[in-house]
Amino acid sequence: MNRKKILFAFVSVIVILVASFLFVIEEQNPENKSINANLFFFNGTENTIVSESRAINYENEDYLIDAVLSELKKGPKDSKNKPIFNNEVEVLSILKDDRDITVDLSHQFLYDGNSKNLLTTYAIVKSLCQLSDVKSVKVTCRGSEITASDGTAIGFLSDKDIDLVSDEMTKDSKKILLYFADKNLDCLIAENRTVKITDTNPIEQYIVNELIKGTSLTDAKSIISQDTELISAQTTDNVCFVNFKSGFVEKNSGNEKTEKLIIYSIVNSLCELDGVNSVQFLIDGMKIEAFGKQNISNSISADKNICK
Numbered sequence: 001m002n003r004k005k006i007l008f009a010f011v012s013v014i015v016i017l018v019a020s021f022l023f024v025i026e027e028q029n030p031e032n033k034s035i036n037a038n039l040f041f042f043n044g045t046e047n048t049i050v051s052e053s054r055a056i057n058y059e060n061e062d063y064l065i066d067a068v069l070s071e072l073k074k075g076p077k078d079s080k081n082k083p084i085f086n087n088e089v090e091v092l093s094i095l096k097d098d099r100d101i102t103v104d105l106s107h108q109f110l111y112d113g114n115s116k117n118l119l120t121t122y123a124i125v126k127s128l129c130q131l132s133d134v135k136s137v138k139v140t141c142r143g144s145e146i147t148a149s150d151g152t153a154i155g156f157l158s159d160k161d162i163d164l165v166s167d168e169m170t171k172d173s174k175k176i177l178l179y180f181a182d183k184n185l186d187c188l189i190a191e192n193r194t195v196k197i198t199d200t201n202p203i204e205q206y207i208v209n210e211l212i213k214g215t216s217l218t219d220a221k222s223i224i225s226q227d228t229e230l231i232s233a234q235t236t237d238n239v240c241f242v243n244f245k246s247g248f249v250e251k252n253s254g255n256e257k258t259e260k261l262i263i264y265s266i267v268n269s270l271c272e273l274d275g276v277n278s279v280q281f282l283i284d285g286m287k288i289e290a291f292g293k294q295n296i297s298n299s300i301s302a303d304k305n306i307c308k
Contacts, residue, residue: 034285035286037053037054037127037285038231039068041082041083044080044081046119049123051201052078068127068128068131069103072085072127085109088106092106099134099136101138102140103139104142106142114148118146121157138155173195174197175193176194176207177190178265180214180265185258187261188308203273204234207233207269208233211266212226228244229244230245231245231285240273245284279299281296
């Protein structure tokens with residue numbers, strides 16, 4: 001009887017110690033963070049890549065790249081799209097040199113056709129380059145670089161280096177209406193522009209990138225810094241989510257008058273699209289309270305009173 005009591009007491013102590021240990025571990029691990037990002041996968045015919053918006057959960061910044069690659073391995077959620085590689089692919093190493101990333105993958109990464117290898121590489125580059133601390137990406141397979149059709153190594157690529165022709169939008173021309181500041185920074189004036197749609201990015205992304213490029217009108221002024229980096233712009237439930245890299249605030253704020261014009265330059269231009277009623281600004285996938293003196297915590301509707 002005593003032996004049973006001793007055994008019971010011993011087991012109880014072990015259970016308490018294990019529970020305490022797990023509690024300490026849980027307390028030491030902060031709650032996971034999350035960002036919204038566009039991941040790229042094959043389309044149905046595997047002749048280009050298309051994006052899917054997804055929430056990426058990560059423990060801390062050091063594991064964010066791993067988290068994106070893990071989500072790519074899981075494959076697309078849209079049944080019309082196809083995964084860029086199978087679950088047998090292993091990430092052998094991730095090397096970081098400032099904002100240049102080298103991702104080395106196992107041999108299962110390679111397809112028989114060179115074009116699919118390039119598309120898979122592009123999908124990884126475009127997915128990772130949305131992260132604020134990633135400028136360019138080089139994908140290797142067991143240390144060997146991925147090559148173009150002429151046999152030359154493609155090396156490091158940034159998101160801007162990749163221009164894909166979509167099977168749904170083949171170099172289509174679109175007319176858009178952009179709003180820039182007037183010369184005196186008193187109001188916004190409109191500029192009609194025609195853009196060539198050459199990849200799978202939504203028209204919203206083209207509009208913001210054209211605003212960053214600036215205006216050529218003699219009576220207008222470009223007000224968004226050309227160093228501004230856009231991650232994505234797409235519309236869900238009539239709200240266009242515009243996601244900038246973190247430098248957006250630092251590069252464009254500081255003057256209250258200009259800050260307001262920048263916000264409504266973007267908002268008014270995007271709200272010219274059918275189906276866009278307001279714009280939600282994001283920085284690295286997350287909402288922020290303010291852009292200088294401008295409150296951007298909630299979605300913003302167009303203001304035509306600020307236009308000439």
